[in-house]
Structures are given as C-alpha cells and as structure tokens.
Amino acid sequence: EEEEEEEETFLQRVVIIGVNSTSMSFAWGTLWATRWLAIAIPAFDMPSIMGRVCVALILSAISCAAVFCLDFVDDMHRGSEDSKAGAKAIQIMVSALAILIGFSWEHTFDGGVHAVAHATPYPETVKFFMGIIIAGVMIPMWRRHILTKEVALEHRKQEYEEEQAKHLS
Numbered sequence: 001e002e003e004e005e006e007e008e009t010f011l012q013r014v015v016i017i018g019v020n021s022t023s024m025s026f027a028w029g030t031l032w033a034t035r036w037l038a039i040a041i042p043a044f045d046m047p048s049i050m051g052r053v054c055v056a057l058i059l060s061a062i063s064c065a066a067v068f069c070l071d072f073v074d075d076m077h078r079g080s081e082d083s084k085a086g087a088k089a090i091q092i093m094v095s096a097l098a099i100l101i102g103f104s105w106e107h108t109f110d111g112g113v114h115a116v117a118h119a120t121p122y123p124e125t126v127k128f129f130m131g132i133i134i135a136g137v138m139i140p141m142w143r144r145h146i147l148t149k150e151v152a153l154e155h156r157k158q159e160y161e162e163e164q165a166k167h168l169s
Contacts, residue, residue: 023096
C-alpha cells in the first residue's frame with residue numbers, strides 16, 4: 001500500500017514537472033515568435049532596447065488581458081462539479097503567462113545590461129559587477145515585499161481550505 005502511495009506521488013511529480021516544462025516552452029516559444037514578428041515590422045526597431053521594451057509591454061498587456069479573461073471564466077465556472085479541475089487548469093495557464101511576462105522583461109533587461117557593458121573597455125567585468133550590484137539591491141527588496149506577501153497569502157489559503165474542510169465534515 002505504501003509503495004502505491006509513493007508511486008502515485010512520483011507520478012504526480014512527473015506530471016507537475018511536465019506541466020512546468022510545457023509552460024516554460026510556451027513562454028519561450030511565444031517570446032521568440034513575438035520577437036521574430038517584431039523584427040519583421042520596421043516600426044519596432046527590434047535590435048534596439050526600445051524595440052525590446054515595446055515587445056515586453058505588448059506581451060505584458062496581452063497577458064494581463066488574458067489573465068482577466070481567465071479569471072472571468074474561473075468565476076463563471078465556480079460551483080460546477082468539475083470547478084476544481086477547471087481552476088487548476090486556469091492556474092496553470094496564468095502561471096505560463098506569468099513566465100512569459102518574466103521572460104520578456106528579463107530579455108529586455110539583459111539587452112540593457114549588454115548595451116551598457118559594451119560601452120566600456122571591459123564589458124565582461126562590467127556585466128559581472130552589474131549583476132552583483134543588481135542582485136544586492138533586488139534580493140532584499142524581493143524578500144521584504146514579494147516573499148513575505150507570498151508566505152502570508154499561502155497561510156491564508158491554508159486557513160481557508162481548513163475552514164472549508166471543517167464545514168464539509
């Protein structure tokens with residue numbers, strides 16, 4: 001019996017890894033397809049940083065609209081017999097869009113660091129120290145604002161699920 005439980009857990013992990021890999025593949029594919037499209041449109045001036053910013057803004061806006069639509073669908077679907085599965089699928093789609101937004105802005109930021117570093121006589125050294133400085137500034141902010149909010153929301157979610165379980169019992 002324990003072996004079946006462990007095997008089920010292993011299979012669940014394999015599925016989660018597959019879903020996450022698919023989400024990352026979607027994000028990379030969409031980012032590079034959008035970049036390819038932007039290169040074909042002269043108005044974007046794509047090799048430039050401004051072109052990358054425009055692509056990131058467009059992808060962010062489209063993703064934001066898609067998240068609102070998915071939230072609307074989730075709200076409409078709530079209460080039906082398969083709403084838990086639907087909510088999980090919507091959460092996976094929202095996560096894939098979040099990865100897309102992150103990749104698009106990382107791509108823009110990397111282009112900016114590259115441009116600044118190559119304007120100096122030692123671009124590799126400048127890139128290295130810029131990475132150290134940026135990490136030194138961003139990690140404490142991330143811990144103070146984003147991580148604490150994530151932990152608090154996760155705690156609230158667990159409390160809500162425990163409360164729901166008590167009501168169903």
